[in-house]
Amino acid sequence: MYMRERLVISVSGKGGVGKTTISALLSRVLSEKTRRSLLLVDADPVINLPRALGVDVPASVGNIATEMRKSIDDGTLPASAAKQDILEGRIFESLVEGERFDFLAMGRTEGEGCYCYVNRLLTQILDRLSLNYEITLMDMSAGLEHFSRRTNRNVDVLIIVIDSSRAAFEAALRIRDLAKEVHIDFKKILIIGNRIPDNLIPAVSTGLEDNGLDLAGIVPTDNAIAELNYLGKPVFDLSASSPALHAVEGIAEDLGLLSEVTLLKLLGQA
Ligand SMILES: Nc1ncnc2c1ncn2[C@@H]1O[C@H](COP(=O)(O)OP(=O)(O)OP(=O)(O)O)[C@@H](O)[C@H]1O
Numbered sequence: 001m002y003m004r005e006r007l008v009i010s011v012s013g014k015g016g017v018g019k020t021t022i023s024a025l026l027s028r029v030l031s032e033k034t035r036r037s038l039l040l041v042d043a044d045p046v047i048n049l050p051r052a053l054g055v056d057v058p059a060s061v062g063n064i065a066t067e068m069r070k071s072i073d074d075g076t077l078p079a080s081a082a083k084q085d086i087l088e089g090r091i092f093e094s095l096v097e098g099e100r101f102d103f104l105a106m107g108r109t110e111g112e113g114c115y116c117y118v119n120r121l122l123t124q125i126l127d128r129l130s131l132n133y134e135i136t137l138m139d140m141s142a143g144l145e146h147f148s149r150r151t152n153r154n155v156d157v158l159i160i161v162i163d164s165s166r167a168a169f170e171a172a173l174r175i176r177d178l179a180k181e182v183h184i185d186f187k188k189i190l191i192i193g194n195r196i197p198d199n200l201i202p203a204v205s206t207g208l209e210d211n212g213l214d215l216a217g218i219v220p221t222d223n224a225i226a227e228l229n230y231l232g233k234p235v236f237d238l239s240a241s242s243p244a245l246h247a248v249e250g251i252a253e254d255l256g257l258l259s260e261v262t263l264l265k266l267l268g269q270a
Pocket residue numbers: 013014015016017018019020021022044048194195219220221222223225226229230244
């Protein structure tokens with residue numbers, strides 16, 4: 001059976017550069033300007049995206065996995081049970097389904113021992129879930145917890161957010177290299193510069209080019225964002241005239257995300 005490819009956008013970058021803000025702004029743009037079905041994933045163990053989106057903090061996938069592990073340990077769930085199916089079922093139940101998008105929080109698993117197995121399982125489940133949506137947008141940490149080689153029906157794009165700090169620039173190079181190491185076939189890796197002062201834009205842009213990276217756009221400082229964040233309010237409360245929102249819309253437009261063409265075509269791959 002022919003399946004349309006699905007787009008998975010991962011947003012990464014050094015701590016505090018604006019990953020959650022840009023993920024939330026992009027979520028708003030995609031939900032308001034396209035008809036594509038949308039899954040938003042908070043893949044940062046410290047769950048921040050729900051507030052930026054105005055979603056009630058749900059049970060995280062990590063909580064669910066931890067609960068399940070406990071019930072195996074205390075014998076409530078027999079060790080022979082089809083754990084993957086049960087886990088998958090519970091995770092699908094924990095999806096927050098909204099009118100504009102669905103939302104899933106990965107969170108973190110608790111307890112002792114090695115979580116490689118659990119994490120691998122969760123990543124596989126996330127991969128399968130993402131096949132139900134045209135766009136999956138993941139707010140990641142710099143650690144790239146839920147990176148994996150995905151099913152070939154997903155088209156991966158990596159957005160790395162930087163500010164004007166040297167540390168953010170170096171983190172961007174590291175993240176790019178790490179992504180290569182784990183052999184994810186990113187169709188596109190691009191940089192969004194957040195809050196880069198005007199006088200530094202040419203230097204930052206050249207620095208990125210010299211390292212084979214592409215500056216997709218700049219999101220300006222927008223005091224209304226800081227204010228909403230402080231008040232714990234979502235980016236959906238941001239006025240439509242917000243310069244940061246406009247900038248993100250422009251970037252989405254340039255990437256072809258707002259048009260109806262197939263995803264591979266919009267990425268210049270087909
Ligand atoms: N363009 C902007 N204009 C004004 N404030 C901004 C902008 N981008 C981010 N901020 C503010 O900077 C702070 C950090 O942003 P954010 O939480 O998005 O970063 P992050 O990379 O997700 O951080 P973490 O690594 O902790 O997850 C927040 O208070 C946010 O409101």
